Amino acid sequence: MTYHWDFYTVMQSFDLLVWGVWTTFLYTVGSIAIGVVVGAASCYARISRFWWLRLISRSYQELFRCTPLLVQILWAYYALPMLLGISISNATAGLLTLSLYVGSFYAEIFRGGILAIDKGQREASAAIGMSGLQSMRYVILPQAVKNMLPAFINQSVIQLKNTSLLYAISIAELTYMTSVVTSETYRPLEAYSLAAVLYFAMLFPLTQVADHFERRMRRSD
Amino acid sequence: MTNSAVISVTGLGKSFGKLEVLRGIDLDLMPGEVLGVIGPSGSGKSTLIRCLNMMEVPSSGTIRFKGREVSPRFRGRGEAIGTGELRRKVGMVFQHFNLFPHLTVLANVTAGPIKVLGEPRGEVEARAMDLLGQVGLADKARAYPAHLSGGQKQRVAIARALAMRPEVLLLDEVTSALDPELVGEVLAVIRRLADTGMTMVLVTHEMGFAADVASRVLFMEGGRIAEQGSAEDILRKPESERLRAFLARFHA
Ligand SMILES: Nc1ncnc2c1ncn2[C@@H]1O[C@H](COP(=O)(O)OP(=O)(O)OP(=O)(O)O)[C@@H](O)[C@H]1O
Ligand SMILES: [Mg+2]
Numbered sequence: 001m002t003y004h005w006d007f008y009t010v011m012q013s014f015d016l017l018v019w020g021v022w023t024t025f026l027y028t029v030g031s032i033a034i035g036v037v038v039g040a041a042s043c044y045a046r047i048s049r050f051w052w053l054r055l056i057s058r059s060y061q062e063l064f065r066c067t068p069l070l071v072q073i074l075w076a077y078y079a080l081p082m083l084l085g086i087s088i089s090n091a092t093a094g095l096l097t098l099s100l101y102v103g104s105f106y107a108e109i110f111r112g113g114i115l116a117i118d119k120g121q122r123e124a125s126a127a128i129g130m131s132g133l134q135s136m137r138y139v140i141l142p143q144a145v146k147n148m149l150p151a152f153i154n155q156s157v158i159q160l161k162n163t164s165l166l167y168a169i170s171i172a173e174l175t176y177m178t179s180v181v182t183s184e185t186y187r188p189l190e191a192y193s194l195a196a197v198l199y200f201a202m203l204f205p206l207t208q209v210a211d212h213f214e215r216r217m218r219r220s221d
Numbered sequence: 222m223t224n225s226a227v228i229s230v231t232g233l234g235k236s237f238g239k240l241e242v243l244r245g246i247d248l249d250l251m252p253g254e255v256l257g258v259i260g261p262s263g264s265g266k267s268t269l270i271r272c273l274n275m276m277e278v279p280s281s282g283t284i285r286f287k288g289r290e291v292s293p294r295f296r297g298r299g300e301a302i303g304t305g306e307l308r309r310k311v312g313m314v315f316q317h318f319n320l321f322p323h324l325t326v327l328a329n330v331t332a333g334p335i336k337v338l339g340e341p342r343g344e345v346e347a348r349a350m351d352l353l354g355q356v357g358l359a360d361k362a363r364a365y366p367a368h369l370s371g372g373q374k375q376r377v378a379i380a381r382a383l384a385m386r387p388e389v390l391l392l393d394e395v396t397s398a399l400d401p402e403l404v405g406e407v408l409a410v411i412r413r414l415a416d417t418g419m420t421m422v423l424v425t426h427e428m429g430f431a432a433d434v435a436s437r438v439l440f441m442e443g444g445r446i447a448e449q450g451s452a453e454d455i456l457r458k459p460e461s462e463r464l465r466a467f468l469a470r471f472h473a
Contacts, residue, residue: 118319120315120317120319121319121321123276123315123319124315124319124320124321124378125321125332126276126304126308127274127276127308127312127313127382128308128309128312128332128333128337128381128382128385129305129306129308129309129333129337129338129385130333130336130337131295131305132295134336134337138332138336139321139332142323143322143323
């Protein structure tokens with residue numbers, strides 16, 4: 001059997017896919033931005049001297065790391081509103097879940113990067129009178145960020161792919177829009193192939209950047 | 222006597238869990254004094270010197286800086302001096318240098334005065350260059366620590382501590398991590414500091430050097446000051462059998 005490829009029909013609906021790409025991009029950037037803030041806060045809590053902060057942070061991280069993201073998304077959209085007795089839009093539920101999910105991974109990436117810095121650095125900065133915050137800002141973080149970068153980018157690549165799960169709550173990201181195009185054109189092979197190409201085009205440059213930093217790190221060791 | 226001491230320690234004790242590392246240390250450090258601290262490994266020398274700038278928080282006893290009680294908090298309360306202010310006035314140099322690898326030599330030296338003291342960059346850099354000149358490293362100002370030898374790193378570390386214009390300098394075995402041929406250049410810098418009247422506490426295994434620059438020497442053992450006196454008395458006319466045995470190992 002030979003399949004008769006027909007990209008022409010699918011291309012008629014290309015604007016829908018572009019819309020999907022744009023939505024995917026927005027959810028990725030938005031959830032990464034919020035995730036960085038949440039991750040930094042959670043990381044800070046985990047290395048704090050207050051046991052209850054450490055406990056809260058740890059619980060949050062394990063909760064989000066040890067349950068499937070799809071379940072979290074469905075839970076936030078369908079179950080959480082029932083629990084709180086308020087309505088939550090799919091956009092809010094989706095963005096919130098993605099952010100908290102990636103934040104739990106970022107937190108551990110940040111913590112690993114900070115703990116990898118020799119404790120002599122902390123001591124040397126303290127010895128010239130720096131406060132904990134100054135030491136973090138001028139001495140620890142500038143060194144830690146370089147260590148964290150490859151893992152951070154890798155997690156962000158995964159994050160972009162994870163936005164496809166928003167399909168389940170009808171958010172108009174790329175996967176969802178592809179299904180719309182498919183049902184309009186009856187051309188699933190072309191539509192999903194095109195979607196794959198679009199995902200690839202977004203992610204390939206990112207993975208190259210991650211590799212670049214990883215190589216550079218290995219060289220500087 | 223106590224009231225003119227720069228740092229005054231009374232009844233200092235320090236334990237790590239069940240391990241008692243310092244017991245009942247009393248000590249007055251006078252202005253301009255160079256105090257040598259010697260003793261076997263594990264006797265508490267590092268712990269003692271690290272208590273002096275609150276890098277270790279004592280388990281008991283008090284430490285006073287110019288009469289003000291030292292608090293283990295960054296900001297002191299009332300009369301007490303916090304660790305932030307204390308460490309601006311009591312500098313420390315480490316065995317393993319601990320230079321900031323992401324900063325140039327110059328930026329290592331200027332970081333404290335600029336970020337901590339809030340002094341203007343231009344002024345600080347001029348002073349830093351002067352200090353680097355004094356330790357013989359003016360030509361390395363733009364280099365990164367990774368490109369320096371151990372001896373050069375340690376001289377930068379000394380310049381970094383001096384840039385804060387400290388009243389006391391704490392040095393913990395600052396030549397122990399160096400190749401033998403690099404020890405001399407660092408000791409020369411310290412000797413010059415001693416000549417300028419810098420108050421220093423110097424933990425060292427270099428007995429000859431201690432004899433040379435220290436005005437007083439403490440022999441520590443088991444977390445106590447086992448013997449103390451002038452460098453001459455301690456190093457050339459030791460009283461206790463333990464000290465004699467300890468010194469014998471170095472002369473051998
Ligand atoms: N942070 C710590 N936690 C637990 N034990 C410690 C800690 N720091 C030091 N000790 C212990 O305290 C004792 C004294 O250590 P310290 O480093 O003060 O000795 P030292 O006289 O400087 O020895 P050395 O000549 O080997 O440097 C040692 O038994 C050491 O293992
Ligand atoms: Mg020691």
